[in-house]
Amino acid sequence: MAASLSLSGHHRIPPLVLSVLCGLVSVGLLISIWWMQSQLDQRQDRTLAQMDELAHLPKGDYLKPVLLGYHHLGADLLWLKLVQVIGKRQNSMNEYEWMAHALDVITTLDPHYAYAYYAGGVILGDLANRPDLANRLLERGHAANPTVWNIPFLLGYNYYFLLADPAKGAEYIMRAAVLPDRPAYLPGLATRLAAEAGKPETALAFLEARLQDTSDPEMKEFFANRMKEVMIERDIKQLEGAVELYRTAYGHPPTSLAALVDGRIVRDLPMEPFGGEYRIDRETGVVSSTTHPERLKTFFRRKKDPTYLYPRIEQPAYGFSKTW
Amino acid sequence: MKVLSIALNTFRENLRDKLLYNLLIFALLMIGSSILISKLTLGDFDRLMIDIGLASINFFGVLIAIFIGIGLVSKEIDKKTIYTIVSKPVARYQFLLGKYLGLTMTLFVNTTVMVIGLVLVLSARNIPVDMLLFKAVALIFVEFMVITAVAMLFSTFTSTTLSAIFTLAVFVIGHLTPDLKTFGEKMDEVGRMMMDGLYYVLPNLERFNLKGQVIHHLEIANADLALIILYGLTYTAFVLFTAGVIFQRRDFR
Numbered sequence: 164m165a166a167s168l169s170l171s172g173h174h175r176i177p178p179l180v181l182s183v184l185c186g187l188v189s190v191g192l193l194i195s196i197w198w199m200q201s202q203l204d205q206r207q208d209r210t211l212a213q214m215d216e217l218a219h220l221p222k223g224d225y226l227k228p229v230l231l232g233y234h235h236l237g238a239d240l241l242w243l244k245l246v247q248v249i250g251k252r253q254n255s256m257n258e259y260e261w262m263a264h265a266l267d268v269i270t271t272l273d274p275h276y277a278y279a280y281y282a283g284g285v286i287l288g289d290l291a292n293r294p295d296l297a298n299r300l301l302e303r304g305h306a307a308n309p310t311v312w313n314i315p316f317l318l319g320y321n322y323y324f325l326l327a328d329p330a331k332g333a334e335y336i337m338r339a340a341v342l343p344d345r346p347a348y349l350p351g352l353a354t355r356l357a358a359e360a361g362k363p364e365t366a367l368a369f370l371e372a373r374l375q376d377t378s379d380p381e382m383k384e385f386f387a388n389r390m391k392e393v394m395i396e397r398d399i400k401q402l403e404g405a406v407e408l409y410r411t412a413y414g415h416p417p418t419s420l421a422a423l424v425d426g427r428i429v430r431d432l433p434m435e436p437f438g439g440e441y442r443i444d445r446e447t448g449v450v451s452s453t454t455h456p457e458r459l460k461t462f463f464r465r466k467k468d469p470t471y472l473y474p475r476i477e478q479p480a481y482g483f484s485k486t487w
Numbered sequence: 488m489k490v491l492s493i494a495l496n497t498f499r500e501n502l503r504d505k506l507l508y509n510l511l512i513f514a515l516l517m518i519g520s521s522i523l524i525s526k527l528t529l530g531d532f533d534r535l536m537i538d539i540g541l542a543s544i545n546f547f548g549v550l551i552a553i554f555i556g557i558g559l560v561s562k563e564i565d566k567k568t569i570y571t572i573v574s575k576p577v578a579r580y581q582f583l584l585g586k587y588l589g590l591t592m593t594l595f596v597n598t599t600v601m602v603i604g605l606v607l608v609l610s611a612r613n614i615p616v617d618m619l620l621f622k623a624v625a626l627i628f629v630e631f632m633v634i635t636a637v638a639m640l641f642s643t644f645t646s647t648t649l650s651a652i653f654t655l656a657v658f659v660i661g662h663l664t665p666d667l668k669t670f671g672e673k674m675d676e677v678g679r680m681m682m683d684g685l686y687y688v689l690p691n692l693e694r695f696n697l698k699g700q701v702i703h704h705l706e707i708a709n710a711d712l713a714l715i716i717l718y719g720l721t722y723t724a725f726v727l728f729t730a731g732v733i734f735q736r737r738d739f740r
Contacts (some may be wrong), residue, residue, distance in 0.1 A: 233542050236538050243528055247527070278530045484688070
């Protein structure tokens with residue numbers, strides 16, 4: 164007001180005109196600010212700028228103390244930012260490595276942010292095709308949240324589908340299968356994986372434990388049945404091994420399984436747990452069960468080779484600018 | 488009684504300063520973010536709302552505690568209104584205590600309204616609210632009490648600007664004291680003793696931070712909670728006592 168008084172005093176501008184002028188000037192300034200801001204936005208790719216910010220993110224260990232107790236909020240804000248970048252239609256490999264770093268920082272700020280591990284694992288594993296980065300994140304998540312089932316579950320998935328390592332996959336799915344709130348199908352899936360991985364003993368031990376653990380009669384029956392199926396798998400594997408030995412010893416495959424006993428390859432033949440019997444195909448030497456002609460396997464058939472093309476890394480191989 | 492009337496007067500003064508307008512900003516922030524964030528984020532929406540709510544309750548309160556706290560005493564001295572009070576039969580420590588309680592009252596009203604707002608927004612969004620949230624807020628309030636006391640301590644012997652700087656420094660250091668101990672362990676005997684001394688003398692404000700527990704539903708033992716509150720109150724008493732001793736010897740000129 165003092166300014167308007169002195170102005171009107173010296174130049175005799177009517178107060179109404181003065182306030183209109185002031186209004187116009189401020190509107191003009193606002194418009195030019197808006198224009199400049201939008202110009203700057205156009206000139207600089209906003210997503211690029213966001214990526215840059217992620218790149219210059221300091222390590223979580225250093226960031227945490229700076230946030231003075233607000234590190235959970237920090238993790239949230241960073242997560243929001245990350246989600247916006249993931250929302251792009253296509254991400255380059257560099258961007259995925261940046262994302263891995265951002266996820267690292269988020270989960271260092273808040274090690275119990277279970278959803279960030281899981282979602283991060285999906286993004287890095289399935290979308291980025293970087294199971295190495297995904298599994299490193301998930302391993303940390305599993306260590307920090309040992310009771311969250313979907314983290315070891317995803318680890319198992321990654322090992323099985325992306326890294327073509329069913330044994331390790333089965334191991335993690337088994338860990339997930341004993342955790343609270345896991346879906347009911349998980350124990351069954353774990354045993355399928357273990358059977359296919361050539362480790363029926365693991366599957367049997369796991370099923371035995373689950374059988375002891377369950378009081379539900381239906382589940383008990385399911386586990387007992389599944390144990391028998393895994394036994395068939397184990398027996399067939401042993402018999403096929405014996406057939407191979409017979410073939411090397413005698414130069415031709417055995418005509419029947421009884422020939423294995425006669426040829427002193429095995430001491431006796433295993434009982435088929437469902438009451439059927441084991442048979443051998445004379446031409447191919449393939450052993451099968453009469454009650455369960457289908458072998459126990461996951462019903463997934465790989466269409467292509469595992470798409471894991473990148474070198475495994477133990478330490479982060481991505482170089483981030485040290486200039487933050 | 489004298490303490491209480493000074494406290495009520497301080498409270499009224501805070502209201503006259505339109506201090507509670509910060510509640511309006513808080514309300515806008517809560518409602519705005521609840522609308523915006525549901526569109527922006529992926530999963531775990533509850534967590535974000537609780538985080539933002541608790542962090543802003545904490546942040547606004549700390550700002551009030553620091554910037555009003557430092558003016559509690561020095562403003563009276565600057566305006567020379569302190570002469571009218573100390574000339575009355577009011578002990579200096581009573582004046583100090585009254586001022587402190589007045590600001591604590593303001594903070595209490597402020598925090599209560601914010602918590603109600605937060606609970607309203609959470610229930611409007613069908614987010615379950617558990618006891619832990621209120622425990623966390625209680626500890627946040629204890630942090631305010633400690634910081635207000637520290638601000639007042641500084642304002643009994645330095646200028647407003649210096650008090651603000653010192654109190655902010657204590658706030659920052661208070662959240663980093665565990666590091667002091669770690670640094671000390673890497674030093675020689677004398678250094679370790681000094682760092683340990685600092686660690687125990689400075690307030691450990693991280694102890695009052697339960698925000699992470701709330702979002703992860705990690706229950707805190709009642710004994711721990713009681714001990715933390717007791718720690719905060721004892722620390723406040725210690726700081727207020729020191730302030731009283733300094734203020735008693737102060738010469739107003």
